[in-house]
Amino acid sequence: MNQKVHQQPFERGPVDETYQRNWDGKSWQRRAHLLVQLRHGAQNVQIVPDRVGGDAGLEFFTTDGCLYQCYAPEEPGNTAKASSAMKQKATRDLPKLRDKQQVIVAILADLKCNRWILFCPFLDDKAVIAHVRAKGAEIRKLGLPFLSNDFEALVQSQEDFAKEIAQLRRLPIGPELIISPTTDEAVDTKDRELVQTLDEKLGRAFPKASETRRIGFRETYIRNHIRRENTLETLKTDHPVLWERAWQTINAEENRLELLGAAGTASPSEHLRESLARIEVGLAKDLPSVAHATISDLSAGTLSDWLMRCPLDFDSEP
Numbered sequence: 001m002n003q004k005v006h007q008q009p010f011e012r013g014p015v016d017e018t019y020q021r022n023w024d025g026k027s028w029q030r031r032a033h034l035l036v037q038l039r040h041g042a043q044n045v046q047i048v049p050d051r052v053g054g055d056a057g058l059e060f061f062t063t064d065g066c067l068y069q070c071y072a073p074e075e076p077g078n079t080a081k082a083s084s085a086m087k088q089k090a091t092r093d094l095p096k097l098r099d100k101q102q103v104i105v106a107i108l109a110d111l112k113c114n115r116w117i118l119f120c121p122f123l124d125d126k127a128v129i130a131h132v133r134a135k136g137a138e139i140r141k142l143g144l145p146f147l148s149n150d151f152e153a154l155v156q157s158q159e160d161f162a163k164e165i166a167q168l169r170r171l172p173i174g175p176e177l178i179i180s181p182t183t184d185e186a187v188d189t190k191d192r193e194l195v196q197t198l199d200e201k202l203g204r205a206f207p208k209a210s211e212t213r214r215i216g217f218r219e220t221y222i223r224n225h226i227r228r229e230n231t232l233e234t235l236k237t238d239h240p241v242l243w244e245r246a247w248q249t250i251n252a253e254e255n256r257l258e259l260l261g262a263a264g265t266a267s268p269s270e271h272l273r274e275s276l277a278r279i280e281v282g283l284a285k286d287l288p289s290v291a292h293a294t295i296s297d298l299s300a301g302t303l304s305d306w307l308m309r310c311p312l313d314f315d316s317e318p
Helices: 025-040 081-095 099-110 125-141 159-169 184-188 192-205 211-238 240-260 268-286 292-309
Strands: 045-047 061-064 066-070 113-119 148-158
Touching: 025 045, 025 061, 061 159, 061 184, 066 081, 081 113, 081 125, 081 148, 081 240, 113 125, 113 192, 125 148, 184 211, 192 211, 192 292, 211 292, 268 292
Parallel strands: 066 113, 113 148
Antiparallel strands: 045 061, 061 066
């Protein structure tokens, strides 16, 4: 086995402080709840379940008078569509304060609320603010019994919760990692040069395998690689300390491969298993509080990365 290493230097610059824009609804609701708890105190935040009779226009409320409704646009890359969707969300949900007022009064008891906040992952368009505030003004004029005279409807995003997000990121281990799914489209559009390199190596490693079997191997390695990249991106964004530890461990094992070179007469399968085991042991030791499933994703994906990027290769049969 030959180790042809093209070492990628470890990134030691400042961690990217941008916020994840693409969320599914349930994941964003969980994240928003955590952030609201950090801001108002967990003991002061009440979730409003929607399983029976819907959510009445609010996801949760706080004992200091804030009503929160969460919303994650489905097309975060399209400003016009995302902005339109946010406006439509406010248009649909703010009137629920009027239509469901009996339900809301029972939930809030004597609490008076002065804010309704549409909490989104991002906010790009000032027109959304104008729209939401105008709709809020209409609701204020109704004089609903649970709203104060200075009631306002606002739109807020992760940028408004920068302090709370920083608190999450400083934790040695935070909430469950929310990893972007590995789609068939991502597999099909993977860098052709990397896929070609992988195909060549699999051909050398498993020369007697059928074409169908090698295609199956290839897809598995590509999916593992994408999953690993998505996991590292989430760590880098939300848990930079863990991200740095992971990279240090991965690079240390890659350096070991470079220094040792081909050693012994083990088969390609045995070499792959040995490398995978070493990565898993190293990551589990350096990231003891990270879930085993995440360790496995990072390990399998790193092995795929080495096969696609050239630190790991195999001799052809004579």
